Amino acid sequence: MSSDAREVQRVLLAQVGDREAFDALLREIQVPLFRYLTRLTGRAEEAEDLVQDVFLLLYRRLRSLREPELFRPWMYRIATRAALRRVSKRSREAERLEEYQQHFDREAATPQPPPDREWIEGLLNVLSPNCRTVIVLHFLEELPLQNVAAVLGIPLGTVKSRLAYALHTLRTGPAPEGKQS
Structure with missing residues (x-):
């Protein structure tokens, strides 16, 4: 099974409440998400906080995702919005x-x-x-x-x-x- 197919399967399982599938999904995206947020914010500490915020948002909103194959772009959109809100608050x-x-x-x-x-x-x-x-x-x-x-x-x-x-x-x-x- 390809990694994309495995990710879609995990998304589908997580949407119906499978905690292990959701945890596996988070482990899979944690490093690229952290790297992305660090680059956006310019601060590793801030990116760590944002990763946790994004994980919480993903947990709350995952059931609303209609196209599981678009999980990554959807996740990046949530992360981008969270980071931009944070960056605009500190405005340095x-x-x-x-x-x-x-x-x-x-x-x-x-x-x-x-x-x-x-x-x-x-x-x-x-x-x-x-x-x-x-x-x-x-x-x-x-x-x-x-x-x-x-x-x-x-x-x-x-x-x-x-x-x-x-x-x-x-x-x-x-x-x-x-x-x-």
Whole structure:
């Protein structure tokens, strides 16, 4: 049985109350979900809390999922919304922009080795939550743009424009405050 078929079977069993199937489903998604939320929030501790919140939401809403084969996009949509709510609450974009600028000022003054993972994740944090989500889903979680649109519940054209804007921002630096989408 393929992993997709096994996942669909677990979803169906969990929907009718099979606790073991639900636990197996959570074990299967825990690592990719944590990785995704860490990239979105930029903080492992916050991602750990969000994973637990998402697990609770999945437990409460699983019976409402009509197409078990779409479990992963549905789970990512729930996770994305939870993360965006959390990120918007703390709203630390001004600090991130300042850190970004300081980092590039230092980089311009002295040559450095290739960027490390922490630097790349810091760079992602310069993007608005909407743009960051598209970048993370498409490039880091390797979802096709059509699936990114499904996860976020937005048109494909919106995904493409956010992707273009994010890539432009990463190449040229952030827009003046208030101009980022």
